[in-house]
Amino acid sequence: MPWRPSVAGELPTLGWGVLDWMTDILAAPDRPEYEPFVPTREQGEFILRFYELDPVTGKRLRRRAVLSRPRGWGKSPLLAAIACAEALGPVLFADWDDDGQPVGKPWCEVRTPLVQIAAVSEKQTQNSWVPLLEMLREGPARDEYPGLEVLDTFVNLPRGRIEPITSSPASVKGNKPVFAVLDQSEEWVRSNGGLKMAKTMRINAAKIGGSTIESPNAFTPGDGSVAEESAAYWAQIQEGRARDDGLYYDHREAPAATDPADRESLVAGLRVAYGDSSDHPDGCVLHDPPCEPGWSPIDRLVADFYDPSNDVQTLRADFLNQVTHAADAWVSAPDWAGVAATAKRIEPKDTIVLGFDGSRRRSHAVTDATALVGCRVSDGHLFLLGCWEQPDGALGKNWQVPTTEVLATVDEAFATYRVVGMYADPAKWESHVATWEARYGKRLRVKATVQHPIEWWMVGGRAVQIVRALEKFRSAITDEELTHDGSSALTRHILNCRRRMSRSGLQIAKEHPESANKIDAAVAAVLAWQARVDAVSKGLGKSNRAAPGGGRVIVLR
Known part of the structure; x- marks a missing residue:
């Protein structure tokens, strides 16, 4: 039967x-x-x-x-x-x-x-x-x-x-x-x-x-x-x-907002992480009605967090089960998760800026990714419009970035939203960036330079500007000035970034040059945020503040 x-x-x-x-x-x-x-x-x-x-x-x-x-x-x-x-x-x-x-x-x-x-x-x-x-x-x-x-x-x-x-x-x-x-x-x-x-x-x-x-x-x-x-x-x-x-x-891990310095927040995070095994007298937080208290000593674990001889980072991993960060990570997983706002929606005609980082086929190792990230000017909400990456295994053999699809996604973004600025790292995409400048440059209110309104190099002689842009982005996460759509690809690229010191200051890179762990969407996000900072300084986007939860997201792949 x-x-x-x-x-x-x-x-x-x-x-x-x-x-x-x-x-x-x-x-x-x-x-x-x-x-x-x-x-x-x-x-x-x-x-x-x-x-x-x-x-x-x-x-x-x-x-x-x-x-x-x-x-x-x-x-x-x-x-x-x-x-x-x-x-x-x-x-x-x-x-x-x-x-x-x-x-x-x-x-x-x-x-x-x-x-x-x-x-x-x-x-x-x-x-x-x-x-x-x-x-x-x-x-x-x-x-x-x-x-x-x-x-x-x-x-x-x-x-x-x-x-x-x-x-x-x-x-x-x-x-x-x-x-x-x-x-x-x-x-x-x-x-x-x-x-x-x-x-x-x-x-x-x-x-x-x-x-x-x-x-x-x-x-x-x-x-x-x-x-x-x-x-x-x-x-x-x-x-x-x-x-x-x-x-x-x-x-399952404790919520990203769990604050080890706040007892109430820490207890709530531990109860989530330990689920049915928590010995909290109110029972588990997973089921309704809650299961009976278990065996994991929540108060004892709290005491370990308050013991100054213990490393809080290790306790986060061991007891909150939080995947945090490598020793040289640029952004920790809890920090990035703490500014996720998946309920926010981007409406057509919202005032936005764009960040772009591109790549082409490489002769060795794995091809870098190509990414387009948007940022709403009114509230600093980042959203992924596209991320093109080489598939693993046999499907990735001889893979190249689908240039036509990428170009169509950029055009669609300009047609759907009120784009007031776009910063793009032109490396390997110089001709396409020049085309975008010719097509959209006059309508942009935020420009990288007068001669090149979109071209924003992330290499070469702009080290000081790059360091400052990275500092602004990292501070915006720490100070919770930005939010993001929770995209798994954007999250992965952000968490792949590693800190690298230069003569001009802190920059980011992959863990090693041929690593398959890409960071291109992170670079696009930094460029979008820099464009947003410049837009706000010009007073743009104030009248187009979107309410969380309204409208819909348009995701172009």
Whole structure:
């Protein structure tokens, strides 16, 4: 019988059967006496999503997942429980029942299961390995599964094996795990072999239709960790630059406006980050009615923030789960998120200025991006009109910027809005910038120079002006003078910027010249903001102040 949904938009899932199996078979770890393992509602929601099925074929939809939560939330016991279920429980589709709901079966009915708990150090593997041993030793598992041997260094299944691994990529190559945990993937980097090991393990699982789950805390941008790469892949999926091929990305952090210096704000941020595990007496903030208080000590965490011997930046990552910034980052993620205003709308005929940074095909590495950013003069709201980037993989081979599309987007912006200024870095686009100047120069109220109203070089002999423009933009973020539309591409480019000192002052650049992490939309935003500053100095835009939430956004791609 085919699957029948009970709620519109719902997908079939084996998660309900997995949850029942966990509660019946596994013991809660770290208890003086036996208690069944009962996931929180929030954890249960993750399991339901992870085990979603194709409603026609019954095939599992998730080949990999990322579960990102703060330290102490309960990732390790949850992943230990999922590892046990993958080893013994009903995690594969068998059939539909009389009500059209999926019925599961264990891996052992298909093949000998191998389950791995992986980390880049032995100490890290203990995070999930120790609770896994307790779950199987203290509960009914050994009675229900004759032949189950729970040893300190591995678990013999009636058929198959669970093992912790910290070995090199070469030594795990060829293994065929049905499931693997990649624990603390924010620490899996090139220098410790983590990047290659993650790729090897995913390939191993793919050979037999297995799956993996990463369990990072907030990563540090620029480290090049597995967690950072997974976040970038998810961003590509959201932007339509990569196919959604089975990744379930579940990351939650405290709101960007959380102020560690304000107790009320900090407590509210911690409650969001910790969700159902928060021990706040008012219960969780995720569900209505709220779940009962959990185990994560909110007051104790607040005290850590107020301890002057602790680094607040580290606490933000560990306890608020906020992806902040690299040591040389120009703008931090919380600062940029703090000025997002996704409810604002840009109306046709609004008075705006434009910023443009272009590129062409390069002979080496990855082609730079081309970006066009608008800024409403009345309130300083930035919005992305277009960002053209080289796709990853085979689709990006021999890719060139679609010049015709870019030119059409610029023309459309001038036709749609009241454009009073446009600053463009003309590098590699000199002829097109000259055309724009000839076509639109006379109507512009804000001009870079009298001879060249649009041309605004970001290189060469204008170092002092560039430094000042960057300072104005950075101060506008800090002082909350600007807002932005929340565009993922613009956000990514802003956060990719790295500080670089020059003789004239602070400038920005990519992490290295051939980096695939582009900053062109950030440069376009800086140019748009400089044009807006110049427009305001001329008294423009005062009568065209748009109210938040009204109208619509026109996004040209």
